[in-house]
Structures are given as C-alpha cells and as structure tokens.
Amino acid sequence: MPRLMKTGIEGLDRVLCGGFLYHNSILLKGAPGCGKTTLGIQTVYNGATQFDEPGVIVLFEQFPQQLYRDLMSYNWDLDGLVKQNKLRVIFSEPSQVLSKDKMADPPLIAEIQNAVMEIGAKRILVDSVSHILNVAHDAHSARELLLRFINGLKTIGLTPLLTAEAENREGAIGLDEYLTDCVLLLSSEAAKDKTFHIRQINIRKTRGHDHVRGRHVFQLTNKGVEVYPRLPEKTTEDERAEGSGLTKVSSGIKGLDDILGGGYTRGTSTIIAGMPGTYKTTLGVQFLVKGAEPNEHGLFISFSEQPQFLARLMQEKGLPVAEKVKSGELDVWHFIPKEIYMEEVLYRLEAEFKKGRTTRLVVDAINEIERSIEDPGSYKDIMAAFLTLCSAYGVTSLFTQKMDKQSGAQPLADINYASMFDGIIFLGTIEIESSVHKVISVLKMRGGNYSSDLRELTCDAKGLSVKDKFVGLSGILSGNVKGQYKKNVEELFQPLYFIRDFIHMIADTPMEESQRAGILENLKSESNKLVDKLKTHFDVKK
Amino acid sequence: MPKTILIADDNESVRTILKLTLQFKGYNLIEVDNGAKALETLKTTEVDLLISDIDMPQMNGLELLAALRADPKFASLPILICSAEQDATEENIVARGASGFLTKPCPPSELLGAVAKFVG
Numbered sequence: 001m002p003r004l005m006k007t008g009i010e011g012l013d014r015v016l017c018g019g020f021l022y023h024n025s026i027l028l029k030g031a032p033g034c035g036k037t038t039l040g041i042q043t044v045y046n047g048a049t050q051f052d053e054p055g056v057i058v059l060f061e062q063f064p065q066q067l068y069r070d071l072m073s074y075n076w077d078l079d080g081l082v083k084q085n086k087l088r089v090i091f092s093e094p095s096q097v098l099s100k101d102k103m104a105d106p107p108l109i110a111e112i113q114n115a116v117m118e119i120g121a122k123r124i125l126v127d128s129v130s131h132i133l134n135v136a137h138d139a140h141s142a143r144e145l146l147l148r149f150i151n152g153l154k155t156i157g158l159t160p161l162l163t164a165e166a167e168n169r170e171g172a173i174g175l176d177e178y179l180t181d182c183v184l185l186l187s188s189e190a191a192k193d194k195t196f197h198i199r200q201i202n203i204r205k206t207r208g209h210d211h212v213r214g215r216h217v218f219q220l221t222n223k224g225v226e227v228y229p230r231l232p233e234k235t236t237e238d239e240r241a242e243g244s245g246l247t248k249v250s251s252g253i254k255g256l257d258d259i260l261g262g263g264y265t266r267g268t269s270t271i272i273a274g275m276p277g278t279y280k281t282t283l284g285v286q287f288l289v290k291g292a293e294p295n296e297h298g299l300f301i302s303f304s305e306q307p308q309f310l311a312r313l314m315q316e317k318g319l320p321v322a323e324k325v326k327s328g329e330l331d332v333w334h335f336i337p338k339e340i341y342m343e344e345v346l347y348r349l350e351a352e353f354k355k356g357r358t359t360r361l362v363v364d365a366i367n368e369i370e371r372s373i374e375d376p377g378s379y380k381d382i383m384a385a386f387l388t389l390c391s392a393y394g395v396t397s398l399f400t401q402k403m404d405k406q407s408g409a410q411p412l413a414d415i416n417y418a419s420m421f422d423g424i425i426f427l428g429t430i431e432i433e434s435s436v437h438k439v440i441s442v443l444k445m446r447g448g449n450y451s452s453d454l455r456e457l458t459c460d461a462k463g464l465s466v467k468d469k470f471v472g473l474s475g476i477l478s479g480n481v482k483g484q485y486k487k488n489v490e491e492l493f494q495p496l497y498f499i500r501d502f503i504h505m506i507a508d509t510p511m512e513e514s515q516r517a518g519i520l521e522n523l524k525s526e527s528n529k530l531v532d533k534l535k536t537h538f539d540v541k542k
Numbered sequence: 543m544p545k546t547i548l549i550a551d552d553n554e555s556v557r558t559i560l561k562l563t564l565q566f567k568g569y570n571l572i573e574v575d576n577g578a579k580a581l582e583t584l585k586t587t588e589v590d591l592l593i594s595d596i597d598m599p600q601m602n603g604l605e606l607l608a609a610l611r612a613d614p615k616f617a618s619l620p621i622l623i624c625s626a627e628q629d630a631t632e633e634n635i636v637a638r639g640a641s642g643f644l645t646k647p648c649p650p651s652e653l654l655g656a657v658a659k660f661v662g
Contacts, residue, residue, distance in 0.1 A: 254605075460599065468597055468627065490626045491555060493647035498559045501650040505566070515566075522562045529555070 004209070005053075005123070005159050008046025009039075011227030011347060015203065015212045020182060022122075022159050024207055025150045027129075027176055029164045030186030035199060035220050036163045038074075039186070040125040041067075042224045043161055045076050048086040053122040056115050056158070057089045058108070060131040064089040074224045088115035094131035097149050109152040116156050124153055128163035129176055139175065147179050181207035186218075198341065198374070201227060217343040228343035246447040249360070249396050252291030253283075255466025256440070259455065263291070264423065265447035267394040269387045271366075273401040273415045274427030278438055279459055280400040281305070282317055283427070284362035286463050287398055288330055289319045291360070298324075298360035299352060300332045301345070303368030307332040318462045331358075337372035342382045346389065353393040361390060361397040370416070383417060422446035427457065430476050432488070439476060440466055492537065495530045499523055545661040546570040546588065550580040550606065551595040551624075556646070560593065560624075563650040564657065577601030581609055584616065590661045595646075596625035604638060611639035620660035624648055 004019035013019050020026055028036040044055035057078075059067065067089070068079045081087035096108035105113075115121060126132075132149060136142035153160040164176045166185070177183050183204040188197045200215040214230040248262035257263045264270055264287075272280045288298035300321075302310060310332065311321040324330035331352075335345060352358055363369075363386065370379050390397040401415060418424055423445040430439050440457040442450045454476050456467040470476055473483045502519055511519075534540070547564055551557045552575045561571050572587065574580050578601040580594060592610075596603035603623055610616040623635045626646040635643040642656055 254602075462600060465599060490647045491553070494556055494559050497647055497649040498563065501563075502566075504651075519566065526559070526562070 002209075006046075006051060007043045008050045009042060009225055009227055011216070011218070011229050012039075012201070012225070015201070015216050015227060015229050016206065017210045017212065020159065020206070021209050023154050023157075024159065024181035024209075025154065025179075026159070026161045026182040026184065027164055027180040028161060028184050028186060029166055029174070029176070031166050031188065034186045034188040035218070035225055036186050037125075037127050038220060039184075039225045040127060040161045040163055041071065041076070041078075042074075044087070044123050044125045045071075045078070045081070047123045048081050054086045054119040055088075055123040055125070056112055056121045057087065058112065058124065058126045059089065059091050060094055060128065062091075062127070064091055074222065076224070085119045088119060088121065090115065094135045097132050097145060098135060099148075105152060106149065109149070109156075112153065112158075113156050116158065122157070122159060123161065124158045125161045126153075126163070128165065130163075130165040133175065143175055143179065146176065150179060177204065181205075217341045219341075219344065226344075226347075228341060228347040230343060248448065250291040251283075252286040252289065253464050253466055255455065256464075259442055259451040259453060259466065260445060261448045261450050264396050264398075265445065266396055267391060268422035268446055269390050269397045269399065270423030270425060270445070271399050271401055271415060271418065271421045272425050272427065273403050275403050275405075275429065278427035278429060279457060279464055280402070280427055281310075281364050282314070282319070282459060282464055283425075284364055284398045284400055285310070285314050285319050285321060288360050288362055289314070289321060289324055290463060292329065295329065296359055297328075297357040298330050298362070299349075299358050300330065301349075301361070301363045302332060302334045303337050303363075303365060303372075305334075305364070307334050316461070317459060317464075337368045340372065342369060342373060346382070346385050349386075350389055353389060353395060358393075359395055361395050363397065363399045365400040365402050366416075367402050380417060380420075383420060387420060418444075430470070430481060432470070432473065432481060437470075439470070488537065492530070492533060495526045495533075499527055499530070544568050544570045545590040546572065547591045547593060547657070547661070548580060548583055548587075548589045549573045549593050550575070550577060550598065550603065551593075552576060552598045553595070556595070559650070560653065563653055566650075567654060567657075569657070569661070575599075577603060577606035577609075580606055584610070584619070589619070591620045591622065591657060593622045593624055593657070596623060596627050596630060607639055622656060622660065624653075 002021055005022050006013050006019040007016070028040050030036045041057060044057055047053035047055050071078055078087060078089065082089060090111055092108050097106045099106045112124065129146060132146055133142045136145050150160060162176070162180065164174065167174050185202045185204055186199070187202070188199045190197055199218050201218050202215045203211045212229060216227055216230050218225055218227040247266045248264065249266050250263045251257050251260060272283055274280050285300065288300055292298055305313070314321045321330065321332065325332060366383065369382060373379050373382060415424060424443040426441045426443050428439045429436050438457040439454050441454045442452055453469045455469055458465050458467055473481050475482045502523055506516060506519055547569045549557055549560050549571060551560070557573050561573060564571055572583060572589070574583055576598045577594070580592065581601065584592070594603040594606055603625065607621060607623065610619060610621065620641040622642045622644065623640045624644040624646055630643065632643040641660060644652060644656055
C-alpha cells in the first residue's frame, strides 16, 4: 500500500480512502465562491501544522496580506507559518510560467524550487491554473504549457493542488481535467426546499488509487471545509459492537419492560409508529430519561420540537429533560430539516458515537428526514446509514414515525421500511364506550420473547404507564370493537354486588335499628350512583 | 380494639364499596390510591391486614407485595390481593407471597369471609 497524503479534512480523507497519492496532481475545480481555494489552502495548512509537511501557495490574483487577513477567520495563521519556515506564499504573474526558451525552466518554477529548497516543501497550491491557460495562444500551446508546469512541480518533489474555474458549458470536460491525475469537482447550487445552497464534491478520478463514488456534501464552517461522506461505510453482522449480545435495556416504563421481556434488546433499532398525539415523543424521552442507568448518556435528535419547548412539555409529564441536559447525561440536538443535510447529521452522529459515551439514541421524527431529502430514492440509504451507525457502535435507538392513518388490523402496512428495523412498536387510539384510550402493542422485537398483547398506555404527571390488556374486548385494531371492557364491567358490578349482598344482610342478620338505617342510607347512595353510571354507560338521557 | 385494615386501590368507587362493606363489621379503615403510599403508611402505622389491588400507578400491587415480603418487619403481615387482572390466579398470587386472593368484582359476602380468616 503506497503512502498517502492526508488532507487533514477527516470526511475528505475518508472519501479518498485515506488521502491522495503523493506526486499525483490534484485539480480542484468549480464555480467562483464554491470553496476550492479554501479547500486547497486547508490541505496545505494542515500539511504544515499536522503532518510536518511544509507547503507553498502560489497566488495569481490575490495579495498574500489579503489572504492572511481572510484566513484568520478560520484561525489559520499563515503569516506565522511563513515566519516559522513552514510555508512560502508566492504572488506571481501568469506570464511567469512561460519560458524564455524551450530548454530553460519557467521563472515561476525556479522561484518555487528555491522555496522548496529553503523549507523542504512537499505540498503546493496554485490558485488558479485558469490564469495559466489564459496566457496561451491556442488550445495546443495551453496543453503544452500546463503539462510542462505540472511536470515541473512533480519533478521538484511536490504534490500539486491546482484550482480551476469550471467551464460554462454543462458536462464539458476541460483540458485541465485531462492533464491532472485527480479531479475534484466542487459545486454550490440552490437546493430545493432548503434555505441555503447545497455544496457538493464529486470526485471524478483519483489515478492509481480508489475513492468513494458519488456526490459528497460539504460545508464551509468556522473550521474551514467539512466534508460529509455520502454514507458511512457498511457494517457487516460480524462487525456489530461487541458485547451487544441479547441483553436488555430498560424502556423506562415498567409495564413496557414486562411485555418486552425485560426491555429493548441492546444495540437494536426500534421504530415507534403512531398517529399524532399517541405519545411517540414521550415514549422516546422516557427511554432516555427514566430508562437510563445513572451516568448513562443519551442523545435526542429533534427534527420538530425546539429543545426548550420539548423540555417544558416533558417537565409536565415528570420527565426532567432540562435537568438531565444540565447534568450532562442527555444531549438534545435540534435541526430544522430545511437547513441541514442528513449527511452532516450522520457525520456529527458518528463523531458523537466515536466518543464512546452515548448508548441510547432517539430520533424524532423520521418523517422529517424523508421531507428533507432532495432525492426521495436516497431515503432508504439514509435510514440504512442511521441504523448501521447505531448497530456498529452498539447504540440502542428509537425512531419515531408519524402515521397519517391507522389502518386497522394491518398497522405494519403503513410503517415505511418496517423490515429494516429490529423492533416495531405501534401506538394507536381506540374508542371504548365514548371514551378514547391510547393503546400500545409490540409488533416485532428481535432478540428474546415479547408479548404482543394490546395494552392501555396512559400518561400523567409521572410519565407514561403501560396498563392492563383490554380484557373482554376484541377487534380493537380494526376499529370494530366487540365485547365489554372488563374494567367497565367491574365498575358496574362492584356496587351491584354490594347492593344485593347488603339487602340479604338486612333481611337475614339481626342488627340494631341505627345500624340498619346506616346501611339503608349507603344502599340508597350506592344505588343512585349505579343508576347514574348505567345511564352514562348506555347513554340513557332520563 | 377494632382491627385496622389498609385498602390500596386507585379506583375511588371500588374503595368506597370496600370501605362500606368493612365498616359494617366495625373494622378501622385507612385508604390509599397506590402502592407507594401503602408502603409509606405501613412504615408508620400499625396495620392488621392489607387489601391491595394490582393495577395501580407508581407502584403496583405486585411490586408492593414484593417490597413487603422482602422486609422482615412485614413478613407475617396478612396481605389480601383483590384484582380483575386476567393473568392473576389464587395460585400464582399466593406463590408470590400473598396470604389470599379475590377476583374483582368481589361480592361483599366473599370479602367479609376472606377478611375474617385473617383478622377474625
């Protein structure tokens, strides 16, 4: 395996399968303002500061002092590097690439060679070669000139990075692309449904070395260029995080742990699907806040609620989100789908997982992911990337999904990509005798036994509780409920038994008049209450 | 001295019926609406019998039963579980340490008979 020249931009090095081959010429091509100069300078700067590889920057249009000033916004002290003999910045004229005669080196190459000898430079950025091409009289001489210049740089031991303006004609391949070994096309376009431009890197070729194909999103951040590889590498079943096994982690709800056979299976991903208002978000938060062991770290990614609003909402349910965030046991990330690339979320998530502290993740809600993706066909890939990441790092995750309709006995039919998830929990509503009840059911859970009972889900100031089965009722999911809810039967029969038994006692048991009067008073009161209950139950008006 | 019975049930109308039934026999009654409150009460008050529902918020009847039986102080406290849970049977509830089990809805005559076995 040949030694590779790292750019020091983590996402880009990953896309480049480790970096560039030394002495390959690299073309950074794109429209003005898309970030090619920043990317080139960052590669040279990182070389000097991280890899002990001094560099040279050749500028044709911008003065060095102006460049130093602009780059201080990234905290890159180029002037300091120059003083430490780790960098040389040459301001030149494009005409300096022209030789006086065919045998002599062009003046610019000679100047660069001096710099290389002074500081031992390994990397060079030339910004931009479009100027060089402009000094040639025709296409043939432009080709000769550029090839000679690139080879001149290689001969003195440099790995050249060359910026170039993109052709105006769509799909056109410039001369510079034929003459260089690696081509990175940078673009910045207005994105559909986004409030900003989407920047992408498309690696057209890397001669002699592999790279990850496809378009990779990048951003200009306050640290310079950040590249978010299209998708994280796939993880095979064998590579799943060690120790995930089939152990269980608490859901934070005792009744749910019981029906899950102890809790969610560690390291698995479960979808929580339900109509609006069925406690999907609360179920996720309770998993992070009440289910976690002391000092266990959880992450909540919200694509809808603002963190402050979420915290207030959950406080009313006895789930102290703000307190957990303050103590460092919980992080809440909030993204507005229109203002974020999913690649960036995945990149940040992987960086978080790499810290090794996060063991629980909730993503609320995946419908927003689907809405934010430009190409609907890539939704499945993005979801697969989320699940792969969680699996690789042994993180137990819940993904909420808002359902538009509840189609009776076939709830799975409305859950997108249900087969991708290890577990599926369905949340719904049912109406029993004019009263709406929330219902929870585990439809699938990989690893261990679970009960597929339909249970009542309630919420109070202490959070969610999973209650009894709907004993006595059938056809709940289809919406065609049959039978009598045993809880209601109990409410009606308990006073009825009381009335019956106490009438017998009055008739059969000797007792004092005052005691008899007391019982009769209770019977009167209970029979009145029973009549009222029956009226409500059977909707009798009089 | 009348015997003291603690009733733990989250359903107020069920608690009322139990109370009226037991008052008939002159028992002294305390009522709470969940297992956690029952546990607190038992720590501070002398009680002769506990009648508990299973499905209650915060701490359910089975958790309460387990907590009490784990504490030597309550090892001999008579505990009568009264529940409508379909999975609950006298056999499996007694196996968990309860002294007796009644299915809800429970006729007062049955309740008084069961209570008499423990507190006379």
